[in-house]
Amino acid sequence: MKPALLIAAFLALVLPQLGGADSGGDLYLQHCASCHGRGGAGVPPGGEHFGPPLQGVGEQAADFYLRTGYMPVQEASQEPVRKSSPFSDAEIRSLVTYIGSFGGPPIPKPQPERGSTSQGLKLFTENCAGCHQVAAQGGLVVGGTAPRLADSTPTEIAEAVRVGPYLMPRFTRRQLSDRDVDSIVRYVQLTQNPDNRGGWGIANLGPIPEGLVAWLLAGGALVGIAVLIGGRER
Amino acid sequence: MKRFGSWAIAGLVLLLGRGQRRRQLPPGKPVVEGGSPAPGSELVVVGLLLLAAALAVVFIVLFAGRANTQLLGLALGLCFAALAVASVLTAFRLLSSEVDDEPYPELHPFEAAEIEQIAVESGQHLTRRKLLVLAAGAAGTALAVALLAPLAALGPVFDTSRLRRDPWRKGMRLVDANGRVLRANDIELNTLHTAFPEGVDRENLAAPIVVVRVEPARLDLPADRSDWAPGGIVAYSKICTHAACAVALYRAPHFEPSRPRPALVCPCHYSTFDPATGGTVLFGPAGRPLPQLPLAVGRRGELIARGGFSGPVGPSWSGVRE
Numbered sequence: 001m002k003p004a005l006l007i008a009a010f011l012a013l014v015l016p017q018l019g020g021a022d023s024g025g026d027l028y029l030q031h032c033a034s035c036h037g038r039g040g041a042g043v044p045p046g047g048e049h050f051g052p053p054l055q056g057v058g059e060q061a062a063d064f065y066l067r068t069g070y071m072p073v074q075e076a077s078q079e080p081v082r083k084s085s086p087f088s089d090a091e092i093r094s095l096v097t098y099i100g101s102f103g104g105p106p107i108p109k110p111q112p113e114r115g116s117t118s119q120g121l122k123l124f125t126e127n128c129a130g131c132h133q134v135a136a137q138g139g140l141v142v143g144g145t146a147p148r149l150a151d152s153t154p155t156e157i158a159e160a161v162r163v164g165p166y167l168m169p170r171f172t173r174r175q176l177s178d179r180d181v182d183s184i185v186r187y188v189q190l191t192q193n194p195d196n197r198g199g200w201g202i203a204n205l206g207p208i209p210e211g212l213v214a215w216l217l218a219g220g221a222l223v224g225i226a227v228l229i230g231g232r233e234r
Numbered sequence: 235m236k237r238f239g240s241w242a243i244a245g246l247v248l249l250l251g252r253g254q255r256r257r258q259l260p261p262g263k264p265v266v267e268g269g270s271p272a273p274g275s276e277l278v279v280v281g282l283l284l285l286a287a288a289l290a291v292v293f294i295v296l297f298a299g300r301a302n303t304q305l306l307g308l309a310l311g312l313c314f315a316a317l318a319v320a321s322v323l324t325a326f327r328l329l330s331s332e333v334d335d336e337p338y339p340e341l342h343p344f345e346a347a348e349i350e351q352i353a354v355e356s357g358q359h360l361t362r363r364k365l366l367v368l369a370a371g372a373a374g375t376a377l378a379v380a381l382l383a384p385l386a387a388l389g390p391v392f393d394t395s396r397l398r399r400d401p402w403r404k405g406m407r408l409v410d411a412n413g414r415v416l417r418a419n420d421i422e423l424n425t426l427h428t429a430f431p432e433g434v435d436r437e438n439l440a441a442p443i444v445v446v447r448v449e450p451a452r453l454d455l456p457a458d459r460s461d462w463a464p465g466g467i468v469a470y471s472k473i474c475t476h477a478a479c480a481v482a483l484y485r486a487p488h489f490e491p492s493r494p495r496p497a498l499v500c501p502c503h504y505s506t507f508d509p510a511t512g513g514t515v516l517f518g519p520a521g522r523p524l525p526q527l528p529l530a531v532g533r534r535g536e537l538i539a540r541g542g543f544s545g546p547v548g549p550s551w552s553g554v555r556e
Contacts, residue, residue: 052489076489130483130501141485142506142517143494167493169426169486 024098027091031072032099040102051076057163058104062096064159068152070166079144080166082151110158112186114179120187123180127171135204136191141167150192154185240379271361275327280362282320283369289313290376294383310380317373328366329356397546400440402527407432408445408469408537417535421447421467426484426498428472431539440547442472443527444481444498445537448510455512455526459544462528467537469527470513471547474500476520478549481507498524512544521550 029038035051037043042053054062065071066087070080085092100106125134131146133139138148144167149157158181164170176184194204202209293309360366408416408429416429427445430436450466462468472481479502487493497516498507505518513524525543532538 126482130499140504141483142497142499142504143485163488164424164486165488167485167487169484170422170424172420172422172425174420175425175427 023091024094024096027087027095028098031087032095035076040099045076049076054099055102056104057099057102059096059100059107060105060159061163061165062099063092063107064156064163064165066092066095067156082147105162107155108158108162108178108181110154110178110185111182112154112189113182115182115184115186117183117186117190119180120183120185120190123176123184124187127176128184131168135194135206136188137203137205143167149188152188152192154189157181157185157188243375243379243382272327273361275323276360276362276366279320279323279328280365280369282316282323283366283373286313286316286320286373287369287376289316290373290380293380294376297380297383297386313377313380317377320373328360394546398542400542400547401431401434401438402440402539402542403431404539404541406434406539407532408443408529408539416445416537418465418467418531418537419535421445421537423447423449424484424486424488424496426486429469429537439473439478440471440543442480443469444472444484445469445529446484446496446498446509448496452510454510459512459526459528462526462540464529464531467529468509469529469537469539470498470507470509470524471527471543473548474502474505474520475522475524475549476500476505476518477502479503481505481524 032054034049035043036054037051040054040057042055043050065080066085068080069083069085072086073080087095096107121134124132124136128136131139131141132149133146136149139146146168152160160168161171161176161181161184191204194201196204202213289309290313293306293313296306296309409432410416410427410429415432416427421427425446429443429445430441434441436442446468448463448466448468450463453463453466453468455462455468470481473479474481479500481498481500483499483501485494485497485499485506487496490496495516496509498509498513499505500518500520503519505520506516507513507520507524508516513526515521515523522545525545525547527543528540530538530540
């Protein structure tokens with residue numbers, strides 16, 4: 001009984017990976033080709049389904065859109081949002097390899113430990129905080145939302161900087177070097193695990209919300225004390 | 235201009251004042267018992283009214299000197315406070331009062347006349363009526379002028395040339411924040427670049443620009459700017475025309491057919507400008523398009539300016555350029 005279970009578990013783990021490794025093309029035809037066209041040629045708007053070509057986007061963009069769950073979307077007009085991907089890790093890897101075979105940049109390999117947090121804060125403030133907010137909590141832009149970066153992995157951040165997903169501009173190496181991206185990733189990692197000395201960060205929105213909460217609490221306490229020590233004359 | 239305004243207002247006040255001649259008291263028995271004169275309080279009230287006038291003048295002087303706004307607020311606030319104290323003193327110390335115990339009646343013509351008589355008689359024992367009226371007039375005029383003074387901030391009426399001054403000259407190269415020369419090849423689609431004129435003070439409001447590349451087929455610039463965008467590269471002032479924030483956001487759709495069009499966005503109040511049509515406002519509180527800078531490509535592929543901006547840089551208040 002036990003060995004049979006073990007073997008079944010082993011097969012369940014390994015088989016999809018073995019099968020997935022060479023099914024990138026099949027997965028692409030099933031899930032992507034209706035909008036992105038055969039061979040990543042794209043489908044021009046006009047019909048029911050349309051989408052941008054994937055030739056030249058490389059593993060970099062494919063990995064980003066699949067890992068974040070941005071793709072697949074039901075319609076091209078839908079704003080992509082972060083969700084768990086319907087594909088397994090192995091399926092994503094084979095899809096990424098297949099789309100990468102159309103040509104384009106590889107997956108970047110950021111090394112946040114090489115970056116500097118203070119430099120990252122400066123670069124993030126200049127280039128990212130306008131939309132994502134300096135605490136990386138996300139925000140609004142005209143025509144869309146900028147996501148919070150709480151769940152973004154270093155690789156996803158480095159990919160997004162170069163790809164410019166949805167409405168985000170992209171940044172060339174001339175604008176932000178790979179070392180700059182390392183610093184930005186390091187800073188975002190700080191915002192993901194902030195050092196909340198006070199114990200209660202209030203979403204790290206800054207001193208004004210903190211002040212408001214403090215005033216509300218202090219005001220309540222003062223009213224309570226006033227009720228306690230004051231009594232109506234009878 | 236400012237002086238002309240104050241003279242006009244002073245004249246208006248005099249004219250209106252002339253129309254109101256003191257009415258003759260109707261004959262008959264007075265309703266209000268004459269109170270005792272209070273020359274001391276009268277002097278205090280006159281002093282307060284003159285103080286209010288002086289504070290209003292101080293406001294105008296501070297405003298003309300572009301002093302900080304807290305001093306402006308202090309002057310205006312104290313002016314109103316002096317007026318308030320003067321009014322309260324007048325009501326309690328200078329005018330005799332008559333309390334009518336009856337419930338609020340419907341006014342018969344007779345009663346209405348009586349109330350008018352009360353109002354007129356209550357000020358009868360004033361010893362310095364003229365001085366008081368003059369002081370009140372001075373306070374009112376000065377306050378009115380003080381409140382109208384900020385109109386001068388709407389901008390110069392006759393000489394607007396200084397609003398159009400900018401450091402960009404024909405042939406000046408564009409450099410990035412690190413001082414490196416920007417080339418046309420550096421400006422890729424969907425990237426936003428900030429640039430400055432080479433060798434010029436960057437604190438100048440009209441120095442920073444944003445540079446983006448628009449697909450040439452999508453360009454729809456005004457007819458007289460047809461040669462301002464070599465290869466679809468356009469440059470605009472980085473200073474938002476609404477409140478002078480830095481236009482730091484670039485809405486760069488990854489796949490255009492199903493997305494909002496590319497736009498330059500100011501992060502302060504989301505004023506949104508269209509780089510393809512000469513910086514026209516697509517959304518938000520900005521009232522004017524972003525001024526465009528005409529560009530050309532130099533012999534070595536570097537971006538150069540062809541002259542100054544298409545319009546005044548910065549938001550629509552004149553003090554911003556100082």
